[in-house]
Amino acid sequence: DVKVTQSSRYLVKRTGEKVFLECVQDMDHENMFWYRQDPGLGLRLIYFSYDVKMKEKGDIPEGYSVSREKKERFSLILESASTNQTSMYLCASMVGGGNEQFFGPGTRLTVL
Amino acid sequence: AQSVTQLGSHVSVSEGALVLLRCNYSSSVPPYLFWYVQYPNQGLQLLLKYTTGATLVKGINGFEAEFKKSETSFHLTKPSAHMSDAAEYFCAFGNSGGGADGLTFGKGTHLIIQP
Numbered sequence: 574d575v576k577v578t579q580s581s582r583y584l585v586k587r588t589g590e591k592v593f594l595e596c597v598q599d600m601d602h603e604n605m606f607w608y609r610q611d612p613g614l615g616l617r618l619i620y621f622s623y624d625v626k627m628k629e630k631g632d633i634p635e636g637y638s639v640s641r642e643k644k645e646r647f648s649l650i651l652e653s654a655s656t657n658q659t660s661m662y663l664c665a666s667m668v669g670g671g672n673e674q675f676f677g678p679g680t681r682l683t684v685l
Numbered sequence: 686a687q688s689v690t691q692l693g694s695h696v697s698v699s700e701g702a703l704v705l706l707r708c709n710y711s712s713s714v715p716p717y718l719f720w721y722v723q724y725p726n727q728g729l730q731l732l733l734k735y736t737t738g739a740t741l742v743k744g745i746n747g748f749e750a751e752f753k754k755s756e757t758s759f760h761l762t763k764p765s766a767h768m769s770d771a772a773e774y775f776c777a778f779g780n781s782g783g784g785a786d787g788l789t790f791g792k793g794t795h796l797i798i799q800p
Contacts, residue, residue, distance in 0.1 A: 577728070604785055606787055606788075608787075608790075613694065613792060614792060615775060615790040615791055615792040615793050616729075616775065616777075616788075616790040617790070618787040618788070618789075621786065621787050623785070629786070631787055632787075663728060663729070665729075667784065667785065669783075669785065670717075670779070670782035670783030670784055670785035671717055671736045671779065671783030671784065672783070672784070673719075673731045673734065674719075674729075674731075674784065674788060676721075676728035676729040676730070677728050678726075678727055678728045679726075679727075679728055
């Protein structure tokens with residue numbers, strides 16, 4: 574069965590902390606994505622990756638970076654967390670264009 | 686730039702009634718269109734997708750959607766609502782490469798089923 578897992582379901586951090594959100598997929602997918610979900614705004618694309626070592630900015634990359642050292646793992650990094658980054662973060666993977674994106678369960682991050 | 690508009694942040698229907706969730710898109714390129722459902726405290730699950738070919742697309746759980754190019758619409762329907770359909774529904778547009786560059790989502794519609 575297809576699976577995208579995220580390292581934490583809930584996370585509480587302090588302003589200024591460096592935060593790592595981890596995502597792992599077991600489907601050998603080339604494409605991986607990070608979205609944030611906020612009430613009334615839907616999902617917005619932060620970063621995506623076509624392949625190992627590759628990364629592209631999405632619609633709202635400010636304040637975030639990513640790392641993809643292995644095909645199955647895509648990490649989202651908040652270099653210095655701020656309260657406006659309190660949100661639900663969703664990771665997804667896809668085998669190629671025109672196909673389904675498979676989503677993880679999400680990480681609800683609270684920055685105090 | 687592409688955009689997706691979902692009409693109605695909340696839709697309430699009675700159990701057994703028709704479900705209609707509206708989605709319009711704007712794009713200068715042929716669209717890849719998706720409907721996803723999100724149950725509480727879960728990730729998103731694909732209901733159905735339109736890429737090319739037949740404009741009436743059937744999905745899981747009895748849902749279907751019709752792609753109408755002239756109206757730039759991709760509305761989601763289900764003939765008879767069930768209590769288990771209560772969830773958040775998202776329409777999404779595949780950016781260039783059929784979504785390989787990410788999806789553009791609507792703001793979501795919360796479907797409420799009245800007993």
